[in-house]
Amino acid sequence: QSVLTQPPSASGTPGQRVTISCSGSSSNIGSNTVNWYQQLPGTAPKLLIYSNNQRPSGVPDRFSGSKSGTSASLAISGLQSEDEADYYCAAWDDSLNAVVFGGGTKLTVL
Amino acid sequence: EVQLVESGGGLVQPGGSLRLSCAASGFTFSSYEMNWVRQAPGKGLEWVSYISSSGSTIYYADSVKGRFTISRDNAKNSLYLQMNSLRAEDTAVYYCARWGTRPLDVWGKGTTVTVSS
Numbered sequence A: 001q002s003v004l005t006q007p008p009s010a011s012g013t014p015g016q017r018v019t020i021s022c023s024g025s026s027s028n029i030g031s032n033t034v035n036w037y038q039q040l041p042g043t044a045p046k047l048l049i050y051s052n053n054q055r056p057s058g059v060p061d062r063f064s065g066s067k068s069g070t071s072a073s074l075a076i077s078g079l080q081s082e083d084e085a086d087y088y089c090a091a092w093d094d095s096l097n098a099v100v101f102g103g104g105t106k107l108t109v110l
Numbered sequence B: 001e002v003q004l005v006e007s008g009g010g011l012v013q014p015g016g017s018l019r020l021s022c023a024a025s026g027f028t029f030s031s032y033e034m035n036w037v038r039q040a041p042g043k044g045l046e047w048v049s050y051i052s053s054s055g056s057t058i059y060y061a062d063s064v065k066g067r068f069t070i071s072r073d074n075a076k077n078s079l080y081l082q083m084n085s086l087r088a089e090d091t092a093v094y095y096c097a098r099w100g101t102r103p104l105d106v107w108g109k110g111t112t113v114t115v116s117s
Helices: none
Strands: A009-012 A018-023 A035-039 A046-049 A063-068 A071-076 A085-093 A098-101 A105-109 B003-007 B010-012 B018-025 B033-039 B045-051 B058-060 B068-073 B078-083 B092-099 B111-115
Touching: A009 A018, A018 A085, A018 A105, A046 A063, A071 A085, A085 B045, A098 B045, B003 B092, B018 B033, B018 B092, B018 B111, B033 B068, B033 B078, B045 B068, B045 B078, B045 B092, B058 B068
Parallel strands: A009 A105, B010 B111
Antiparallel strands: A018 A071, A035 A046, A035 A085, A063 A071, A085 A098, A085 A105, B003 B018, B018 B078, B033 B045, B033 B092, B045 B058, B068 B078, B092 B111
16 A cells, blocks of 8 residues: 555546646645656656656656645646556655655556 | 666575665766665555665665665765565565655666565
């Protein structure tokens, strides 16, 4: 059971906009920034969004993040086949003194 | 090129020990906090441990506390994870990951640990 809660799956057709939610608590998302990671099949995770809504250089602006209270979300617009991957949210947890991850969301591009 | 390369994984019997290493290159290793993150087969990411740039601050996940020890050698640009009393549930790909101004912004390709008799 992950500390952060994500839907196990999401899907969309090319060109659509999809969102992935991440729910936490006051000790993690409520008091720290949220980060998102993309893991393509068979590869290591890659930082996609940091500090709730910042994109590292090289990440397309089709990817955006937001946070409100103890929840966060990742939005992907103009969905492309290469976006098919697992997506994880993460945050520092002040009570656990630990990085906590969501269980991951498998995105399928139909 | 900024790079992290893990090594030391393998097959070990339950109760056994293993030491993982992570070699860093392309950046000033001593300036960065480092982490170990693992992924069991077909499962999600699980954070394992954190160490500050100087090594003075260390945190562990409850699942490995008392069994795993994280350390670093800044002179050798290397991060380590000593794993003792290994259990079947420790079977996973172990990644080292850098934490700088951006969290977990660089990851290695991982090394596989299998705990089985």
